[in-house]
Amino acid sequence: MKTQIKASNIELTEALKDYIQKKMDHLDRFVNHKNAIAYVEIEKTTNHHKKGEVFRAEVNVEIDGDVVRVEKTTPDLYKSIDKIKDEMEVQLANKKDKAVSLRRRETRK
Numbered sequence: 001m002k003t004q005i006k007a008s009n010i011e012l013t014e015a016l017k018d019y020i021q022k023k024m025d026h027l028d029r030f031v032n033h034k035n036a037i038a039y040v041e042i043e044k045t046t047n048h049h050k051k052g053e054v055f056r057a058e059v060n061v062e063i064d065g066d067v068v069r070v071e072k073t074t075p076d077l078y079k080s081i082d083k084i085k086d087e088m089e090v091q092l093a094n095k096k097d098k099a100v101s102l103r104r105r106e107t108r109k
């Protein structure tokens with residue numbers, strides 16, 4: 001799966017890129033399509049009611065015209081990235097299971 005990373009109000013370091021890429025590579029086992037693209041956006045947000053720094057991470061995975069989207073906001077950037085990976089893993093697993101079930105149902109007819 002290809003990964004495109006965008007950062008707003010924060011410096012995108014090589015270590016951060018590697019961390020995000022490692023997390024997105026983990027999702028490859030749920031995506032059977034070679035042409036799937038993950039658009040990852042991270043930012044330090046100022047539009048919130050909490051004190052201190054708040055980080056937002058968002059990922060959109062595009063698979064054959066369908067888009068699966070997850071967004072998380074936490075005080076820790078790495079925790080936000082971990083949470084979007086975990087939630088995206090659940091959503092992609094559900095999408096994959098649904099596709100397999102539909103194929104099995106069609107073959108029984």
